[in-house]
Amino acid sequence: MLTAVVGINWGDEGKGRMVDLLSEDYDIICRYQGGNNAGHTVINDKGKFILNLLPSGILRGGTVNVMGPGMVIDLEHLAGEIASLTAKGVPVTPDNLKISDKAFICMPYHRMQDILEEERLGDKKYGSTKRGIAPVYGDKYMKKGLRMGDLRNAATLEGKARDIVEWKCLTLQSYGAGPELGPLLEWLNHYGSKMIPYIIDTTPYLTAAAREGKKIMLEAQLGALRDIDYGIYPYTTSSQTLAAYACIGAGIPGKKLDRVVGVMKAYSSCVGEGPFTAEMFGEEADALRKAGAEYGAATGRPRRVGGFDIPASRYGIQVQGASELAVTKLDVLSYLNKIPVCVAYEVAGGRTLDFPSGDDLLQAVPVYEYLPGFGADISMCRKAGDLPPAAMDYIRYIENAVDCPVKYVSVGPGREDYLIL
Numbered sequence: 001m002l003t004a005v006v007g008i009n010w011g012d013e014g015k016g017r018m019v020d021l022l023s024e025d026y027d028i029i030c031r032y033q034g035g036n037n038a039g040h041t042v043i044n045d046k047g048k049f050i051l052n053l054l055p056s057g058i059l060r061g062g063t064v065n066v067m068g069p070g071m072v073i074d075l076e077h078l079a080g081e082i083a084s085l086t087a088k089g090v091p092v093t094p095d096n097l098k099i100s101d102k103a104f105i106c107m108p109y110h111r112m113q114d115i116l117e118e119e120r121l122g123d124k125k126y127g128s129t130k131r132g133i134a135p136v137y138g139d140k141y142m143k144k145g146l147r148m149g150d151l152r153n154a155a156t157l158e159g160k161a162r163d164i165v166e167w168k169c170l171t172l173q174s175y176g177a178g179p180e181l182g183p184l185l186e187w188l189n190h191y192g193s194k195m196i197p198y199i200i201d202t203t204p205y206l207t208a209a210a211r212e213g214k215k216i217m218l219e220a221q222l223g224a225l226r227d228i229d230y231g232i233y234p235y236t237t238s239s240q241t242l243a244a245y246a247c248i249g250a251g252i253p254g255k256k257l258d259r260v261v262g263v264m265k266a267y268s269s270c271v272g273e274g275p276f277t278a279e280m281f282g283e284e285a286d287a288l289r290k291a292g293a294e295y296g297a298a299t300g301r302p303r304r305v306g307g308f309d310i311p312a313s314r315y316g317i318q319v320q321g322a323s324e325l326a327v328t329k330l331d332v333l334s335y336l337n338k339i340p341v342c343v344a345y346e347v348a349g350g351r352t353l354d355f356p357s358g359d360d361l362l363q364a365v366p367v368y369e370y371l372p373g374f375g376a377d378i379s380m381c382r383k384a385g386d387l388p389p390a391a392m393d394y395i396r397y398i399e400n401a402v403d404c405p406v407k408y409v410s411v412g413p414g415r416e417d418y419l420i421l
């Protein structure tokens, strides 16, 4: 069984929480793209954890966690994440963590390049998290990257690093900055040596696991609207967040997914710049942001918020190929007497449910309607029958509008705070 858990919108949909919940039934959890530019927040009996790089299954004993070839890994950040989990009593060993030899290393100069470029862009900045993600993916496609497997061969690592530093200094000349080989090698040796025990070729490992009938879950970072190709370019991330890429990014490109669980919030949120048609402002937005604690897990930045966005979610579900949905944070809407929903966009051709492509999105104006509030705190509901009728109507309304079945509804951040429809 091969399942992908993916985001339908701008990210922060609560995927980490859903993977943590669903991972009970899985043997192997893989991250297939991205780096430490976003964070999953997971709350369970061991405490509160923010995971930027490690797959969320690491918090569950008995699962093996794989960081796939599609990822970019900041060694220093990963070392810190492993240390903080270990300090909280969560074991991270070569038995429960396997890192692909083909994943790319995100270097200190990638971080620096990211910061310099956002500064240069000024008002036109992309809203990068400045963790070096765009530069490291850029270098990957320029074939100027170092991969995790390179760490295992000290004899060739220095030469490879030297060649890359030479090129990097040339390309960064106009910024008046460039990396130095000595400190870079020290960094690679110091943090890289800690990672060597975890590094494997994930392709034979996962292929054998699939053949043995192991249940494998592929975990995405960010959402459909941040995909480099199908998202709101250039306000995207630099990798493929779509389920169609999951098997490639995890290390089993020849396999097909059995299930795609699309995770979306009961309302919308967006970190960073770019079009966000359903965005709400002023007191209405402040109240929703506060109720949903919408501040970035990786950066602490206040998130932009809005009502549930039907055109954007329909699009996200379509490009993800979601077979079922998980709606998270329904409890957050309990405070509202009437619930705002962006039911359509007004564009040049009139009212539409289609998500506009390219610059057309800039012209879209949200059409808001209001649905009745739940009139009760729903955070203690554990089965469909516990939900007040208005909450159930809200879910059914969404389900109908996006044309995909809702299977899970989450009503709180804790592991048990959910119900199955």
Ligand code: GDP
Residues within 6 Å of the ligand: 007, 011, 012, 013, 014, 015, 016, 017, 038, 039, 040, 041, 042, 043, 222, 297, 328, 329, 330, 331, 332, 410, 411, 412, 413
């Ligand atoms: P991810 O990157 O998609 O995993 O999302 P984040 O971790 O950035 O954001 C989800 C946040 O919402 C986390 O702080 C979760 O603990 C919290 N959360 C997830 N599901 C629920 C829910 O159903 N209700 C509430 N109140 N919080 C939730």
